[in-house]
Amino acid sequence: MKLTNIVTLLTLLLMAAPLASAEPSGPLPLRELADRRGFDIGASVVALPLREEPKYAEVLAREYNLLTVANSLKFSMVHPERDRYDFADADFIVNFGLQHGLRVRGHTLLWHKMEPGWLKNGQFTRDESIAILGDHIKTVVERYRGRIYAWDVVNEAIEDSGGWRDSTWFRAVGSDYVDLAFRMAHEADPDALLFYNDFGAEGMNAKSDAVYEMVRGMLERGVPIHGVGLQMHVQLGAAAWADDLARNIRRLNALGLEVQITEFDVRLPMPPPPDSYKSQANIHRKMLRACLDAPNCTAFITWGFTDKHSWIPRFFGGFGAALPFDEQYNPKPAYEAMSQELGREEVRFEVY
């Protein structure tokens, strides 16, 4: 081969190299598709992998335009001793989100789990408890004023039967604690959207009826509440009640409330049976569609995004693989379904 030809060949190879090594131009990331329709697609985030696994941070920033602080703002994490707050992990997650243009949700100010010993075992009077509540909410919410745009103020206050759940706050203050917490949060950040969040209240049942009645009462009393968070930790078979979800979202819309799907995951029995990834994808599709089709459903958030860091295997023995990315961060059929739904043209039927 002549020298000039070799030089030409080498030049061509060098020019082609960056092209060959670039990412294949595949479908758009979820966040891009969501942005185009003014919708929020999110995932909850834990501090350790965000600090230590570049891939975790990369996929999060690429695919999502919203994150929820999964654990680092829970009472025991952020307020471990009566006179000491620890914001290190929460700050890290919130700052990451804002630096990458994600909206940030705060989870959660009050919950019957993950309470520090000093609170759980303290024998406080009603007034002392209200003072503790006020200090906690003011300190945490004010710190993130203008940065955390929405809060799960109260988490899981209602039993499946529809009654009040027994908890530290319920015992010390009475059912008024819910109204009080929302009023305090509103005072600490008047611009933040305030949500009541629960599980098992997604479809039409005794629990969602009770949640509906509770928030209706709050609105009547002038309590600042803006939305209901539906957690949606579900299993195979959930596609059957997608219509019930739509009905529930509609009745909350009639009250003027937003809805967000706040903790979506679809746990599979392990090892996953044949076709279960397809059924899982179908549940993602139907539930996301129900949300997208409702004018008041403003965000669809999964509880984590990779099966590598999911709460399911630890909390539901024999189950796993609940999220849209596998343990190697490869997108699963559930991811494809979400991508297709977000990319779907909005069809509006006009009635003449």
Ligand code: XIL
């Ligand atoms: C879970 C976390 O994922 C776990 O890491 C933690 O140990 C316990 O809490 N409903 C909620 C979430 O509102 O806060 C829970 O998160 C899952 C159920």
